[in-house]
Amino acid sequence: MGRAFTAAPLLLLLGLLALGLGAATANVGDSCSTSADCGAGQWCFDCEPKFSGSHCVRSAATNPYQLINNSLPFNKYAYLTMHNSYAIVGEPSHTGIPRVTFDNQEDTVTDQLNNGVRALMLDTYDFQGDVWLCHSNGGKCNDFTAFLSVQIAEPALDTFKEIEEFLSSNPSEIVTIILEDYVHAPNGLTNVFNASGLLKYWFPVSKMPQNGQDWPLVSDMVASNQRLVVFTSISSKQSSEGIAYQWNFMVENNYGDDGMDAGQCSNRAESAPLNDKTKSLVLMNYFPSVPVKSTACLQHSQNLIDTVNTCYGSGNQWANFIAVDYYKRSDGGGAFQATDLLNGRLLCGCQDVSACLQGSGVASSA
Numbered sequence: 001m002g003r004a005f006t007a008a009p010l011l012l013l014l015g016l017l018a019l020g021l022g023a024a025t026a027n028v029g030d031s032c033s034t035s036a037d038c039g040a041g042q043w044c045f046d047c048e049p050k051f052s053g054s055h056c057v058r059s060a061a062t063n064p065y066q067l068i069n070n071s072l073p074f075n076k077y078a079y080l081t082m083h084n085s086y087a088i089v090g091e092p093s094h095t096g097i098p099r100v101t102f103d104n105q106e107d108t109v110t111d112q113l114n115n116g117v118r119a120l121m122l123d124t125y126d127f128q129g130d131v132w133l134c135h136s137n138g139g140k141c142n143d144f145t146a147f148l149s150v151q152i153a154e155p156a157l158d159t160f161k162e163i164e165e166f167l168s169s170n171p172s173e174i175v176t177i178i179l180e181d182y183v184h185a186p187n188g189l190t191n192v193f194n195a196s197g198l199l200k201y202w203f204p205v206s207k208m209p210q211n212g213q214d215w216p217l218v219s220d221m222v223a224s225n226q227r228l229v230v231f232t233s234i235s236s237k238q239s240s241e242g243i244a245y246q247w248n249f250m251v252e253n254n255y256g257d258d259g260m261d262a263g264q265c266s267n268r269a270e271s272a273p274l275n276d277k278t279k280s281l282v283l284m285n286y287f288p289s290v291p292v293k294s295t296a297c298l299q300h301s302q303n304l305i306d307t308v309n310t311c312y313g314s315g316n317q318w319a320n321f322i323a324v325d326y327y328k329r330s331d332g333g334g335a336f337q338a339t340d341l342l343n344g345r346l347l348c349g350c351q352d353v354s355a356c357l358q359g360s361g362v363a364s365s366a
């Protein structure tokens with residue numbers, strides 16, 4: 001008993017020290033000089049010209065499986081999605097030639113996943129006898145040595161290995177990969193999925209709902225360790241390689257500048273209309289035709305929230321995937337807040353996922 005009493009002041013002191021050392025007492029919107037001034041899940045960022053000076057803004061997503069539960073179908077959750085996830089600012093060129101093309105993201109894929117990104121849009125190409133991630137047009141990853149304008153490219157295997165590592169160290173998480181697929185080598189993708197170790201997490205097409213039904217429960221997907229969901233844009237691969245053809249399962253709005261118009265939201269050409277109820281998943285594209293780092297934070301603001309609501313209006317279905325560039329750039333909550341809104345809507349009819357914690361989860365429209 002005496003020991004317990006003497007330990008108490010020490011514990012209190014340690015507790016105070018921990019608070020003091022953390023110093024992370026700032027909230028979203030507070031001014032800051034470095035990210036250490038900001039709270040957990042925030043970074044210090046200058047959203048010019050919206051604000052003068054740097055402010056704490058969010059840098060990590062809420063995990064709905066942890067915050068609420070994972071006992072609902074996969075299509076009852078929203079997932080922050082990276083457009084061209086691999087086009088990383090500052091990453092060394094894998095070809096030995098400096099890269100001069102657009103870049104869309106600022107973190108490695110590993111950072112993105114650790115910050116709560118759960119879906120990755122990747123462009124896959126046949127290149128140098130292998131599968132590469134590439135920015136290109138005309139369906140070919142060009143041989144850069146022959147061209148002055150250089151592509152961003154890297155072997156798909158490197159990125160797939162990062163995803164494998166994340167799934168193996170986070171056994172309750174699910175990652176979705178959405179491929180803009182230009183690989184024509186037979187089994188080309190399957191070979192890379194296998195070589196990276198990702199094949200063991202494969203969620204089979206046979207378990208995907210064909211006619212607008214709910215997906216399996218997240219808890220069941222986790223229990224069976226089928227935690228990698230992959231879609232391709234090439235229809236024949238669904239039967240030849242067992243890779244789901246995206247447009248059989250998902251609707252999607254227009255991409256590029258057309259996808260950022262909070263006044264209207266309609267399907268892209270490849271997709272069924274947004275109100276097609278035979279597809280259980282909805283993806284909302286929200287990135288400009290030409291990625292511009294300096295304006296991303298202005299776009300990841302109220303206009304993003306408005307567009308989420310507009311797209312709901314077009315399909316009467318809340319988006320499951322919200323695809324952005326420069327996901328950490330915002331004037332406060334940004335793409336993370338939009339994802340929280342979607343999870344709130346999907347999980348309990350609320351404005352924010354944290355509101356689902358209150359009460360039974362039966363919709364309050366707070």
Ligand SMILES: *[C@@H]1O[C@H](CO)[C@@H](O)[C@H](O)[C@H]1NC(C)=O
Binds near residue numbers: 194195
């Ligand atoms: C995956 O790789 C292993 C080892 O190389 C091989 O035995 C197996 O057949 C491959 N599986 C597929 C589906 O390609």
Ligand SMILES: *[C@@H]1O[C@H](CO)[C@@H](O)[C@H](O)[C@H]1NC(C)=O
Binds near residue numbers: 069070072347356361
């Ligand atoms: C999980 O959360 C949802 C949304 O709040 C709720 O409807 C459901 O009853 C919860 N399930 C369990 C098993 O707690």
